[in-house]
Amino acid sequence: MRTLVITGGTSGIGRGLAHHYLERGEQVVVVGSDPERGAAMEAAGARFVQADLSLAGATLDLARRLRDDLPVVDALVLGAFRFQPARRETAEGVEFTFALYVMSRFLLAEELRPVLEAAPDPVVVNLCGTGLGKGPLDEPARYRGFDAVRRGAYANDLLAVAFHADHPTSRIRYVLHNPGFVDTGMADTLPQPRKALTRLAARLLARPVAKALPPIVRKIDVPELAEARRLTRALAP
Numbered sequence: 001m002r003t004l005v006i007t008g009g010t011s012g013i014g015r016g017l018a019h020h021y022l023e024r025g026e027q028v029v030v031v032g033s034d035p036e037r038g039a040a041m042e043a044a045g046a047r048f049v050q051a052d053l054s055l056a057g058a059t060l061d062l063a064r065r066l067r068d069d070l071p072v073v074d075a076l077v078l079g080a081f082r083f084q085p086a087r088r089e090t091a092e093g094v095e096f097t098f099a100l101y102v103m104s105r106f107l108l109a110e111e112l113r114p115v116l117e118a119a120p121d122p123v124v125v126n127l128c129g130t131g132l133g134k135g136p137l138d139e140p141a142r143y144r145g146f147d148a149v150r151r152g153a154y155a156n157d158l159l160a161v162a163f164h165a166d167h168p169t170s171r172i173r174y175v176l177h178n179p180g181f182v183d184t185g186m187a188d189t190l191p192q193p194r195k196a197l198t199r200l201a202a203r204l205l206a207r208p209v210a211k212a213l214p215p216i217v218r219k220i221d222v223p224e225l226a227e228a229r230r231l232t233r234a235l236a237p
């Protein structure tokens with residue numbers, strides 16, 4: 001049985017992945033900030049750990065608890081996200097989108113390395129967007145929600161590159177995955193009428209969560225399948 005830790009595992013793509021792996025008998029630990037959503041995932045067989053990942057202190061505390069409880073983590077899926085239409089800072093004084101989308105992902109991947117290294121084929125899957133347009137990473141004078149997301153996506157690209165550069169001998173695969181437009185609760189934080197319009201666009205244009213899962217599952221599972229194929233070939237007469 002493998003152990004997967006899925007941040008944002010209480011909704012949307014993360015929840016879909018959690019159900020996928022629960023149905024296959026794996027141990028799934030989901031992380032979110034809403035206890036009601038967490039209780040629903042516990043009812044489905046997952047373990048729920050509550051944490052506000054926009055805070056570095058809470059993220060480090062979560063990582064310590066996970067390290068204490070789980071000797072081995074096979075896959076860490078980084079999916080926690082919340083769109084912020086207006087600029088706000090966390091109680092630690094960090095711009096929210098950067099804090100949740102970039103800082104917590106950096107901290108979790110680094111802090112969970114010891115338990116990931118203990119797995120036979122460890123993987124970190126960072127569910128991110130596209131940093132298209134590039135431009136500076138520094139925060140501009142005027143906050144725009146979608147620009148904060150773009151800068152966050154670009155920073156996540158760099159996190160993946162830096163992870164392999166910083167840990168050249170690590171067996172952990174750090175994989176970026178942009179799921180494209182998927183019909184989830186993503187629009188929930190938008191003000192009206194953008195919320196209604198985005199929901200409508202999602203219903204009409206976005207993929208359902210079920211269709212977004214197979215490429216992510218492949219990124220988590222394929223090396224295992226490759227090993228199974230290798231063994232099958234080795235054992236074949």
Ligand SMILES: NC(=O)c1ccc[n+]([C@@H]2O[C@H](COP(=O)([O-])OP(=O)(O)OC[C@H]3O[C@@H](n4cnc5c(N)ncnc54)[C@H](OP(=O)(O)O)[C@@H]3O)[C@@H](O)[C@H]2O)c1
Nearest residue numbers: 008010011012013032033034053080081181182184185186
């Ligand atoms: N949907 C798309 O079209 C799309 C496109 C490109 C990229 N992506 C990426 O795919 C990932 C998943 O997106 P989604 O649309 O499936 O998301 P979603 O349905 O909006 O779910 C977001 C998840 O993040 C958790 N979360 C939010 N704030 C948190 C906080 N402060 N602390 C801990 N957890 C928090 C939520 O749990 P709680 O409510 O319990 O806090 C929820 O489980 C995201 O990283 C997103 O960037 C999605």
